[in-house]
Amino acid sequence: MSAVWGMTLRGAEALRVEVEVEMTGGLFVMTLVGLPDVAVREARERVRAALRSLDIPLRGRIAINLAPADIPKEGALLDLPIAVGLAVQGEVIPPCGGALFLGELALDGRLRRVRGAVSGAILARDLGVPLYLPRENAPEVSLVDGVEAYGVPDLASLFRHLRGEEPLPSLERSDPPEQIYPVPEVDFQEVKGQGQAKRAMEIAAAGHHNLFMVGAPGSGKSMLAKALRGILPPLSREELLEVHRIRSTLGLPFDVSPLPPFRCVHHTATTPAVCGGGSRLQPGEISLAHRGVLFLDEMPEFRRELLEAMRQPLEDGCIAVNRASGSVIYPSRVLLVCAANPCACGYYGDPKVSCRCSATERRRYAKRLSGPILDRVDLHVAVPRLTPEELLSEEDSSRESSAAIRERVLAARERQRSRWGSFGYSCNAEVPEKLLRKSMQLGPKEKAFLREAARKHMLTGRGMTRLLRVVRTIGDLAGREELALPMFAEALGYRKDGNPWMNA
Amino acid sequence: MDERLASLLLLNAIPSLDARYIQELQEDGISPEEFLAGGEALWKERGFTPRAAEFLRECLTFEWSLMEYESCSAVGVSVITFEDPAYPPGLWDLPDPPVLLYYRGTFPPPRETGELIGVVGTRRCTVYAREVAAALGRTLGESLCGVVSGGALGVDGAAHGGCLEAGGYSVAVFGTGVDMVFPLEHKDLFNNLVEKGGALLSEYPMGTMGKAWRFPRRNRIIAGLSQKIVVVEAPARSGAIITARLGGEIGREIWAVPGRIDEKVCAGSNALLAEGGFPLVSISDFVELLAPSREQKLLFSEESQENPLLSLEGEKILSYLRREGNRTVDNIAQGVTMSAASVTGELALLESLGMVRSSGPGRWRAAL
Numbered sequence: 119m120s121a122v123w124g125m126t127l128r129g130a131e132a133l134r135v136e137v138e139v140e141m142t143g144g145l146f147v148m149t150l151v152g153l154p155d156v157a158v159r160e161a162r163e164r165v166r167a168a169l170r171s172l173d174i175p176l177r178g179r180i181a182i183n184l185a186p187a188d189i190p191k192e193g194a195l196l197d198l199p200i201a202v203g204l205a206v207q208g209e210v211i212p213p214c215g216g217a218l219f220l221g222e223l224a225l226d227g228r229l230r231r232v233r234g235a236v237s238g239a240i241l242a243r244d245l246g247v248p249l250y251l252p253r254e255n256a257p258e259v260s261l262v263d264g265v266e267a268y269g270v271p272d273l274a275s276l277f278r279h280l281r282g283e284e285p286l287p288s289l290e291r292s293d294p295p296e297q298i299y300p301v302p303e304v305d306f307q308e309v310k311g312q313g314q315a316k317r318a319m320e321i322a323a324a325g326h327h328n329l330f331m332v333g334a335p336g337s338g339k340s341m342l343a344k345a346l347r348g349i350l351p352p353l354s355r356e357e358l359l360e361v362h363r364i365r366s367t368l369g370l371p372f373d374v375s376p377l378p379p380f381r382c383v384h385h386t387a388t389t390p391a392v393c394g395g396g397s398r399l400q401p402g403e404i405s406l407a408h409r410g411v412l413f414l415d416e417m418p419e420f421r422r423e424l425l426e427a428m429r430q431p432l433e434d435g436c437i438a439v440n441r442a443s444g445s446v447i448y449p450s451r452v453l454l455v456c457a458a459n460p461c462a463c464g465y466y467g468d469p470k471v472s473c474r475c476s477a478t479e480r481r482r483y484a485k486r487l488s489g490p491i492l493d494r495v496d497l498h499v500a501v502p503r504l505t506p507e508e509l510l511s512e513e514d515s516s517r518e519s520s521a522a523i524r525e526r527v528l529a530a531r532e533r534q535r536s537r538w539g540s541f542g543y544s545c546n547a548e549v550p551e552k553l554l555r556k557s558m559q560l561g562p563k564e565k566a567f568l569r570e571a572a573r574k575h576m577l578t579g580r581g582m583t584r585l586l587r588v589v590r591t592i593g594d595l596a597g598r599e600e601l602a603l604p605m606f607a608e609a610l611g612y613r614k615d616g617n618p619w620m621n622a
Numbered sequence: 623m624d625e626r627l628a629s630l631l632l633l634n635a636i637p638s639l640d641a642r643y644i645q646e647l648q649e650d651g652i653s654p655e656e657f658l659a660g661g662e663a664l665w666k667e668r669g670f671t672p673r674a675a676e677f678l679r680e681c682l683t684f685e686w687s688l689m690e691y692e693s694c695s696a697v698g699v700s701v702i703t704f705e706d707p708a709y710p711p712g713l714w715d716l717p718d719p720p721v722l723l724y725y726r727g728t729f730p731p732p733r734e735t736g737e738l739i740g741v742v743g744t745r746r747c748t749v750y751a752r753e754v755a756a757a758l759g760r761t762l763g764e765s766l767c768g769v770v771s772g773g774a775l776g777v778d779g780a781a782h783g784g785c786l787e788a789g790g791y792s793v794a795v796f797g798t799g800v801d802m803v804f805p806l807e808h809k810d811l812f813n814n815l816v817e818k819g820g821a822l823l824s825e826y827p828m829g830t831m832g833k834a835w836r837f838p839r840r841n842r843i844i845a846g847l848s849q850k851i852v853v854v855e856a857p858a859r860s861g862a863i864i865t866a867r868l869g870g871e872i873g874r875e876i877w878a879v880p881g882r883i884d885e886k887v888c889a890g891s892n893a894l895l896a897e898g899g900f901p902l903v904s905i906s907d908f909v910e911l912l913a914p915s916r917e918q919k920l921l922f923s924e925e926s927q928e929n930p931l932l933s934l935e936g937e938k939i940l941s942y943l944r945r946e947g948n949r950t951v952d953n954i955a956q957g958v959t960m961s962a963a964s965v966t967g968e969l970a971l972l973e974s975l976g977m978v979r980s981s982g983p984g985r986w987r988a989a990l
Contacts, residue, residue, distance in 0.1 A: 313962030314951040314984065333983045460983045467749055467982020469948055472885055477745040477775040481807060502950040502984030512952065574974045592963075607967035610974070 122206065123218045123247070124184075124199030125238050126191040129399045129439065129446025130367045132237035134218070134245065135196065136185040139203040144179040150200075152184030155192045164194075165201045167225040168273050174210055190443065192398060194222035195232040198250070201273060202280075211280045218242040221252045227273040231255055233369035236362050239265050248288075250276060256289050258372040261359045263291060300375045302348030304341055307519045310512040311504050315342050318499040318612060320523050323349045324530035325546035325591030328432070328454040328494055330417075332487075333501030334471075335464040339457040342501065343413045344380060346455060348520040349527050350410070352376035357409045360449060364401045364408060379410030385419035389427050394439040394448055401439075404431050405448035412452040416459070418486035429490045456495065458487055470505055496547065496584045497612045530594040546590045551583045558586060558601060567606055575613060585609050628687035629654035630703050630722055635681070635690075635827050636674055640718035641704035658682065693828050697801055699724050713846040715872040720825035720843060724800040727821035728791070731768050735791045737912050738768040740848030740869065742841075742862040743777025743855045744887055749981045751777055751855035751887075754879055754905070756784035757990040758852065761909045763790020770795065770848045772840070772861070773812065773822070775805055777854045782811060782820075792820040795844050797837035799830035838864045845869035850912075852877040852902055856890035863890045866899070877902045905990075932975070935960060936968045940977055943988040950984050 122139075125132045135152075148162050166176055182200060184191050198221035205211050220238050222230040235255035239262040242249035248266040251259065256269035267289045270276045278284040306316055315331060319342060322329040329346075331339045353361060353376040361379055362372065381403045383392055394402035404412060414420060431437035431450040438447050460466040462483045466473040475483070504512065534545050537557065543549045560568070572582060588609040593601045633639055633654060647657055647668070657664065658678070665675045681687070694701060702709055703722040708730050713719040723729070731738065739762055743751055755777045759769050763785040771778040773794030785792040792815055796802065800822050803809050812822055825843060826836065841861055845851060845868040853876070856862035866876050876899040881888025895901050902908050932940070938958045943949060946957065955965045969986060972978040981987045 311950070311952040313955050314966050317961075317963045317966065337983070467985065469982070469985065472748075472887070473746075475746065478805075480746070481775075500980070500984035502952075502982070504950070504952070508950070508953065511956075515956070571974065604964060604967050607971045608963055609967075611966035611970035613970075 121215055122199045122203040123215070123245075124196045125218060125220055125234070125241055126189070126196065127193065127234040127237060127367060127398075128189070128444055130234075130237055130363050130401060130448060131446060132234060132241035133189060134241060135189075135191060135199070137196065137199040137203045138183040138185060139200075139207045140181045140183075141177075141207050142179045146177055146179075148176070148180040148182070150182045150184070152182075152187045153190045154184060154196075155190065157194050158184070158191050158196050161194065161197045161200055161223075164197050164223045164225060165204065168197075168201055168223040168227040169204060171225070171227045172274055172277065174205060174208060176204065176208075180204070193233060194230075195220040195234065195238075197221060197223040198229065198270075198273075198276075202276075205277060211277050214280055216247050218245065218247050218249045219251075221250070221270065223273065229253065229270050229272060229276075231369070234367050235259055236262065236359065236366040239267060240363070242267070255366075257374065258362055258366050260289055260291055261355065261362060300377050302345065302377060302520065304345040305348060305520045306345050306523060307517050309338060309341055309345060309517070310509055312338060312342065312501060314611075315499050315501050316518075316523075318497050319346045320349065320527060321588060321591050321595065321612075322346065322453065322455075322497055323351075323523075323527045324595050325496075325534070325587065326453055327496035327547050327588060327591065329456070329497045329499065330492060330495045331455070331457045331499055331501050332460055333457075334468050334503040335459060337501045337503035339501050340382075340413075340415060343382075343411065343415075343455045343457065345520060346453070347378055347380040347411050349523045350378045350453070351524070351528055351531055353378055353409055361409055364405050364448065367401060368406075370406075379407050380413065381407035381410070382413045382415060385414075385416050385421075387424070389424050392424060393427050393431065393437055395441060397441070397443055399439050399441055399444060399446045401448045402437075404428060404437060404450045404452060407452040408449045409451060410453070412454050414454070414456045414491075417456040417491070418458050418483060422489070425489065425491045429494065432491070432494050454491070454494065456491065468503060470503075492614065493580065495614075496588055498614050499612060526595055529597065530591065533594045533597070534591075546587050546594070549587075554583070554586055554590065558590065560601070563603060564601065564606060567603060571606075571610055575610070577613070581614060585613060588612060623688065623691045625655050626653075626705075627701065627703065628691070629658050630705075631687045631690050631701070631827075632658065632678070632681055634721035634825065635686070636677065639721065641713075641721050642718065644704070644721060690827060693801075694724065697726075699726050699800055699828065700729075701725075702729065710847055712848070713843065716842050716846045716868075718842070719846065723823055723825055723843075724828065725821050725823045726800055727793075727816040728819050729793065729821040729823060731791045731793070731821075732819070734766060736765065736767040737849040738770050738791075738793070738847055739912070740770045740844050740851035740865065740874075741777070741781035742771055742844065742851065742853055742865050743781075743891070744857055744860050744862060745774050745776035745778075747776040747780075747855045747887060748885065749979075751879070751881075752780045753979065753990050755780035755854045756787075758854070758902075758905050758908075759784025759786075759790070759792070760788045761905050762912075763788030763792070765909050765912065766790065767909065767912050768792060770844050772797070772837070772844060772865075773804075773808060774861075775807060777862070779808055779811060781854070782815060786811075786814055786818055786820065789818070793847065794820075794822050795840050795847070796822060796824040796826070797840040798824065798832045799826050799828045800824040801828050802831070804832050837861055841865040842868050845872060845874060848874060850875040850877060852879065852908075853891045853894055853899075854879045855881055855887055857887045858890045858893065860890050863894070866894055875900060877908065932977075933968065933971070935964065936972055936977075939965065939968050940972060940988060943978060943986060948981055948985050948987050951986070954986070 122137045124135045199219040229252035231254040239259040243265040250268050253269035253271045259267045268286045279286045383403050392402045435451040437450045461475045463474045465471040592605040759781040768791040769785040771781050782792050841864050851869040853862050878891040878894040878899045879902045942957045955962045979989045
C-alpha cells in the first residue's frame with residue numbers, strides 16, 4: 119500500500135489529498151472513491167492510457183481512495199498523483215511519499231496545464247515537500263519563494279527522475295522583470311483634454327480613492343478608466359502572487375507584468391460572476407480585480423442587489439463566498455471606477471445634442487445614481503463631451519504621459535506609507551476617520567472654510583470625511599504635510615453633489 | 623354651510639359648467655338653489671344632457687355637497703365663489719370663468735402684492751431655462767410682484783421656488799384637486815408655498831385626479847389670474863403655449879424668453895416672439911416695468927468683483943466665463959492659463975459663492 123500526495127482546490131486554497139492505491143488479483147477493474155467529481159472519475163481512462171504508453175499495463179482489481187473521504191475533489195489535476203500511485207504500487211518506481219504531484223495527463227503521457235498551480239506551490243512550501251507539476255505551469259510557480267518545484271514535461275521523464283536515472287532540473291525562483299513597466303493599452307497622453315478628470319484619476323491612484331465619472335456617451339469615460347491602470351503603482355512581488363493565485367484558480371493565462379489588473383464588468387453580470395460563487399466557489403470579478411481597477415460602466419443599469427452585494431467586499435477588502443459546498447475567503451481590495459451617463463438618453467446638458475428624456479425619466483435616472491455604492495466613492499467628476507472645435511484646439515496642446523503622472527503617484531504613496539505604515543495602513547483611503555482627523559492639524563482659516571462648505575453644500579459627516587481624505591491625498595501629491603486652503607477648495611470640487619444640474 | 627354654497631359646489635362639479643351659465647340663470651330669475659330644486663325638466667330645458675342630469679340627481683340624494691364641504695374643512699381648504707367680492711376680477715375676462723375656486727394658503731394675494739405674473743414653461747426644460755425661471759421668480763419676489771404658475775416640474779417649479787426664496791407671493795394653479803400632490807417631487811415646494819404665505823388653487827373638487835385634458839383647462843385660470851404671462855421655454859405643442867394663446871385672447875401681455883433656434887424645447891416660445899410677443903431680454907428691465915419704484919438691480923452686477931472672498935484667480939475665471947459663456951474645465955484652464963486642479967478648486971469656491979453654475983456634465987457658466 120502506498121500513499122501519494124495530490125491536491126484539490128477549495129476556492130483559491132489548496133487542500134492536500136492523499137491518493138491511496140490498492141491492487142489485488144482478479145479481473146481488471148478500477149474503482150475510484152472519495153467524492154470525485156466527473157473530471158476526477160474520468161482520470162481512470164487518462165491514467166490507464168498514459169501508463170500503457172510507457173508499457174506499464176494495469177492488471178487486477180484496483181481500488182483508489184482519495185482521502186480525506188468527505189471533501190469533494192475536483193479537476194483533472196489529480197491525474198498525476200493517481201498515475202504515480204499506480205506506478206509505485208506496480209513497483210515501477212520506488213515509493214515517493216513526501217512530495218506533491220499535480221497535473222493532467224494526456225493519453226500519450228504528456229502533462230497538461232492545470233488550474234491552481236500557485237495555490238499548489240504555496241501548499242508544497244507550507245508542507246515543506248517538493249512539488250512536481252506540468253512544465254507549462256512552471257512560470258507561475260516561480261513567484262512563490264522557498265519551494266522546491268520541478269516542471270515535468272511528461273510521465274516518462276518524471277519516472278526517470280524518481281528512479282534517480284535522469285534528474286529533472288529544479289525550477290529557479292525568478293524575479294519579475296524589475297521596473298520595466300509595460301505600456302498599458304491607453305496612455306494619458308492619448309486622451310485629449312479632460313484635464314479635470316485626469317487630475318481626479320491621479321488623486322484616485324495616489325490615495326486609492328474610488329472614483330465616479332459622469333458624462334455623455336463618447337466623452338471618453340471608458341478610455342480614461344483604462345488609462346487609470348497605467349498610473350497605479352506597479353505590483354510588488356507579494357501583490358503579484360496574490361493576483362496570480364486568484365487567476366490560476368480560474369486557469370487564466372499567466373502574465374508576469376507588474377501592471378495592476380483591470381476588469382470591466384458588464385451590467386448584465388450576475389452576482390456570483392462579480393462576487394464569486396458557483397459550486398466550485400470560484401472567485402468573481404471583484405477578486406480578479408484585486409490590487410487593480412474594477413470598472414463598472416453604465417453604473418445605473420446594474421441591478422441594485424448586485425451593487426448591494428458589492429458593498430461589503432469594497433469596504434472590507436475581502437469577500438467570504440459561502441455556499442452549501444463550503445466557504446472561502448477571497449481578497450477584493452479594488453480601486454472602484456464607476457461611469458454613468460447624465461440621463462437615460464445620455465445628452466442632458468450637452469451643448470450640441472439635445473436631450474430627449476422627459477422630466478420624470480430624468481428624475482428616475484438621477485435616483486438610480488445614488489445608493490449603496492456611491493456612498494463608497496470619494497471622487498465625483500464630470501467628463502464633458504468635447505465639441506469638434508474643442509477637440510481640434512486640444513490637438514496640439516502638450517499633454518502629460520502616464521509615466522510622468524505615475525512618478526507623482528508613487529511619491530505620494532511613499533509619503534502615505536511613511537505616515538501610516540506604523541498604524542498598519544498603506545493609503546489614505548484605508549485610514550479610519552479618527553486617525554485621519556487627528557493627523558490633520560487644521561488652522562482657524564481651514565476650519566472656517568470647512569464649516570462654511572458644510573453649511574452651503576449640506577455635507578454629511580461622511581461627506582466631510584471623504585472631503586478630508588481627498589484633501590490629504592492632494593497634499594501628498596503636492597509633497598506637503600501641511601494643508602492649504604486651495605487644496606480644500608479643489609477637494610470640494612469633487613464632492614458628491616458636485617453635479618447640481620442633475621437635480622432638475 | 624349655507625344653501626347657496628352647497629348649490630354652487632355641486633354645480634361646479636359639472637365639468638363644462640361655468641360662472642356665466644349661473645349668471646344667466648340668475649338673470650332669468652332662477653337662483654342656483656331653485657335650479658337644483660327644479661328637477662329634471664328644468665335641467666333639460668337649460669341644456670343638461672341626460673348623463674349630467676343623472677349625476678346631479680345622484681349627488682343630491684346622498685348630499686354630496688355636504689360631504690365635499692366637510693372634506694374641505696377637514697384639511698384646511700377654503701372656497702371662494704364667483705359671487706364673492708374677493709373673486710379675482712381677471713377671471714371675468716375669460717369666456718368661461720370658474721364657478722368657484724378651492725384654495726389652500728393665502729388667497730387672494732395680500733394687498734401689498736403688486737402685479738401677478740404668469741411664469742410658465744415646459745417640464746422638460748434645459749438647465750438654462752430653469753435658471754432663468756428661478757432668477758425671474760426671485761426678482762419678481764424681491765420686487766413684491768407675485769408669480770402664478772402650474773406647480774409642475776421644470777420651469778413652473780423653478781419659478782415658484784425662486785419667488786419663495788425671495789419671500790414673494792406665489793400661487794400654483796392645479797389641474798387636480800387642491801388636496802392632491804402632483805407631481806410628488808414637489809410636495810415640499812407646495813407645503814412651503816402654503817406656509818410662506820402663498821397659495822395652491824384649483825377649480826376641481828377635492829380628490830380629482832390628474833387627467834391630460836384637465837391641465838389645458840386649468841391653464842385658462844393661470845392666464846386669467848396673471849397680468850402678464852412669461853413663457854420661459856416651451857416646445858411647439860405645450861401647455862405653456864396654450865396658456866399664452868388663451869392669455870393673448872383675453873388681452874394679456876405675452877412675453878417670451880428667446881431660446882436657441884436649434885433646440886426643440888424652445889420652438890414654441892420662439893414662435894411666440896415671431897408672432898409679436900415681447901422678448902424678455904433682461905429680467906431687471908422686465909421687472910423694472912412692473913415696479914419702477916424699486917431700485918434697479920443689475921443682472922450682471924459689477925460689484926461682485928469686489929467680493930473680498932474672491933481670489934485673483936477666481937476673478938479671472940469669472941470674467942472669462944462671463945465673456946465666453948458655457949465652458950469646460952479644459953477651456954477655462956487654457957483660457958486663463960491655470961492647471962485643471964486649481965481651476966477645479968476655484969470653481970468650487972465660486973460655486974459656493976453662487977457666482978458660477980454647472981450647466982451640464984463638466985460645463986460651467988457665470989451665474990445669472
